[in-house]
Amino acid sequence: MSAYNEILDLLIDAAKHPLRQLQTFKARTGRMAVGCFPEYVPAELVYAAGMFPIGLWGGQTEISRAKEYVPAFCCSVLMSGLEYGLNGTYKDLDAVIFPSLCDTLKCLSQNFKVAVPAIKHIQFAHPQMRKIEAGVQFLESEYGRVLSALEELSGTKVSDEAIAEAITVFNANRGALRRFVGLSAAHTDVISPSARHAVIKSGYFMEKPAHTALVNELCDALEALPESKKGKRVLLTGIMADDEAMLRILADCGLAVAADDLAQETRQFRYDVPEEGGAPLCRLAKWWQIFEGCSLAYDPEKTRIGMILDEVEKYGVKGVVVCMMKFCDPEEYDYPLLKQALEDKGIPALYMEIDQNAEAQAQTRIQAFSEII
Amino acid sequence: MSEAHLYTLGIDIGSTACKAVALRDGKEISGSSVIQTGTGTSGPGRVYEDVFRAAGLSLGEVSRVVVTGYGRLTFDRADNQISELSCHARGVHFLVPGARTIIDIGGQDAKALKLSPAGTLTGFVMNDKCAAGTGRFLDVMARVLEVGVEDLAELSARSTERVSISNVCTVFAESEVISQLAAGKTREDIAAGIHMSVANRVAGLARRVGIVPEVVITGGVAQNAGVVRAMNEILETPIIPAPLPQLTGALGAALFAYDEAIKLK
Numbered sequence: 021m022s023a024y025n026e027i028l029d030l031l032i033d034a035a036k037h038p039l040r041q042l043q044t045f046k047a048r049t050g051r052m053a054v055g056c057f058p059e060y061v062p063a064e065l066v067y068a069a070g071m072f073p074i075g076l077w078g079g080q081t082e083i084s085r086a087k088e089y090v091p092a093f094c095c096s097v098l099m100s101g102l103e104y105g106l107n108g109t110y111k112d113l114d115a116v117i118f119p120s121l122c123d124t125l126k127c128l129s130q131n132f133k134v135a136v137p138a139i140k141h142i143q144f145a146h147p148q149m150r151k152i153e154a155g156v157q158f159l160e161s162e163y164g165r166v167l168s169a170l171e172e173l174s175g176t177k178v179s180d181e182a183i184a185e186a187i188t189v190f191n192a193n194r195g196a197l198r199r200f201v202g203l204s205a206a207h208t209d210v211i212s213p214s215a216r217h218a219v220i221k222s223g224y225f226m227e228k229p230a231h232t233a234l235v236n237e238l239c240d241a242l243e244a245l246p247e248s249k250k251g252k253r254v255l256l257t258g259i260m261a262d263d264e265a266m267l268r269i270l271a272d273c274g275l276a277v278a279a280d281d282l283a284q285e286t287r288q289f290r291y292d293v294p295e296e297g298g299a300p301l302c303r304l305a306k307w308w309q310i311f312e313g314c315s316l317a318y319d320p321e322k323t324r325i326g327m328i329l330d331e332v333e334k335y336g337v338k339g340v341v342v343c344m345m346k347f348c349d350p351e352e353y354d355y356p357l358l359k360q361a362l363e364d365k366g367i368p369a370l371y372m373e374i375d376q377n378a379e380a381q382a383q384t385r386i387q388a389f390s391e392i393i
Numbered sequence: 394m395s396e397a398h399l400y401t402l403g404i405d406i407g408s409t410a411c412k413a414v415a416l417r418d419g420k421e422i423s424g425s426s427v428i429q430t431g432t433g434t435s436g437p438g439r440v441y442e443d444v445f446r447a448a449g450l451s452l453g454e455v456s457r458v459v460v461t462g463y464g465r466l467t468f469d470r471a472d473n474q475i476s477e478l479s480c481h482a483r484g485v486h487f488l489v490p491g492a493r494t495i496i497d498i499g500g501q502d503a504k505a506l507k508l509s510p511a512g513t514l515t516g517f518v519m520n521d522k523c524a525a526g527t528g529r530f531l532d533v534m535a536r537v538l539e540v541g542v543e544d545l546a547e548l549s550a551r552s553t554e555r556v557s558i559s560n561v562c563t564v565f566a567e568s569e570v571i572s573q574l575a576a577g578k579t580r581e582d583i584a585a586g587i588h589m590s591v592a593n594r595v596a597g598l599a600r601r602v603g604i605v606p607e608v609v610i611t612g613g614v615a616q617n618a619g620v621v622r623a624m625n626e627i628l629e630t631p632i633i634p635a636p637l638p639q640l641t642g643a644l645g646a647a648l649f650a651y652d653e654a655i656k657l658k
Binding site for chain 2: 371
């Protein structure tokens with residue numbers, strides 16, 4: 021068994037070099053790569069079609085050309101995604117898949133289609149009424165459209181067996197990541213906030229079986245170490261906390277990430293796609309029906325708030341860091357409910373605005389929060 | 394200088410001013426200094442030397458130094474650094490023990506702090522990447538009105554019909570003020586509008602953290618009676634200007650330094 025830090029280095033390295041990962045895959049296999057925009061895309065279909073699904077979650081870049089297409093009040097994750105499309109960073113992608121989960125995604129994806137015509141554009145919609153049978157049927161038909169577009173791209177038909185296998189492969193990855201986040205909460209002396217994030221993020225840029233194997237190997241190594249609950253335990257909630265400077269400040273201020281409720285992280289693997297109960301496409305669609313705890317999935321009961329409180333209890337969390345993606349309406353609508361619920365329980369919360377460029381005040385905010393909890 | 398006394402220093406390095414307090418036995422301010430330049434200038438070094446002079450202390454007589462403020466991470470002559478939010482809470486509680494809400498308006502940021510009855514910080518809200526509702530906003534507007542920033546309050550006190558400044562953005566508000574001047578509005582009425590604009594912006598932060606009396610205002614801008622008046626009016630609750638408003642952060646740091654010195658003794 022490799023030492024945990026060797027495996028960690030491999031995963032951190034992959035998380036830092038998405039473009040290299042993509043180019044290496046294409047050079048080695050001669051196969052295509054498909055970018056999956058946030059937040060929820062059936063990447064299983066890309067895998068089943070023999071292509072490399074790569075997560076596109078923006079990045080730290082100067083925004084120049086994207087402003088020709090979208091107003092300033094566009095979230096950084098999509099704004100930078102469009103910029104990368106325009107400035108050629110995404111040129112090795114053969115297609116991109118866009119969900120239509122918020123107003124910005126709906127508009128920006130259409131802009132992307134016009135602004136970056138060289139990359140095949142595939143878009144689909146999730147049903148608002150996701151709990152009823154018609155919602156599942158609708159999503160199944162949408163996934164059918166996505167699949168047809170991928171088949172057209174690759175020139176081959178994708179079998180049900182291939183999709184079923186992809187589901188199994190992806191569920192194994194989800195299971196490995198669930199195992200990892202559980203273990204990382206008990207090993208905060210060696211799993212820093214940055215490392216925890218990188219282990220999860222690297223999954224977007226690696227072939228799934230390889231990522232699953234490495235994460236499981238890391239988990240084995242962690243299990244062999246004595247447990248440590250070093251640091252003041254916090255839970256991160258929001259779309260993403262993909263901000264290296266902020267994660268470093270968390271560590272510097274003595275905070276440890278015990279759990280997360282981030283769309284880029286735990287929300288992706290909290291639930292498996294059902295392994296039984298219908299055709300593979302239908303099972304993929306059912307995932308969206310059983311899925312809970314995200315501002316982007318319509319939920320009049322706002323189950324998310326209670327789920328966060330449960331996690332706080334389960335992991336002995338002392339404070340919640342609300343990683344508010346700047347200009348994200350769905351997340352902002354949930355915030356007053358979450359703030360009230362946390363106040364009622366006497367759990368300190370820190371509101372951090374995320375725009376993938378750490379602000380000068382981040383140090384002061386996080387430090388003061390750490391001094392409180 | 395008696396051997397029995399324990400002296401600690403609190404240094405608050407802000408964006409536009411450096412402040413320092415020397416504290417005797419965790420109880421009494423024995424000297425203080427304010428230098429009107431902030432982090433990245435000669436201010437931090439000067440305020441450090443000046444507070445020794447003001448308190449009549451030599452280096453060996455000070456048991457512990459705590460630094461706070463925006464420039465706290467780059468000041469290397471302190472034993473520890475603590476965020477300015479914790480320090481303001483501590484300093485204000487020392488001066489006004491009944492304080493439960495603190496509004497701190499500094500040179501480049503504004504904060505609202507919530508305190509427990511025992512005076513510990515329990516929550517806070519800060520402004521974001523924007524100079525609206527800060528000292529910088531007042532500096533810019535004072536320049537347009539051709540007065541010193543310290544004269545804005547007196548000017549606004551003579552207002553008869555306050556002008557509404559609707560833009561939150563400092564840059565847009567500046568052109569709005571210029572338009573109002575061009576339209577023949579008096580400087581007095583515009584100054585009153587500027588104070589109301591700052592107060593409105595900061596009141597928003599304060600309401601987010603929750604207003605519980607007593608409400609204390611601190612930071613450099615607390616010295617501006619025009620802003621305090623406007624805050625009183627908007628929040629419909631008496632706003633108490635902190636005694637020594639520019640020094641509460643440094644005082645809090647000196648108090649933390651005292652606690653640490655006692656613990657280490």
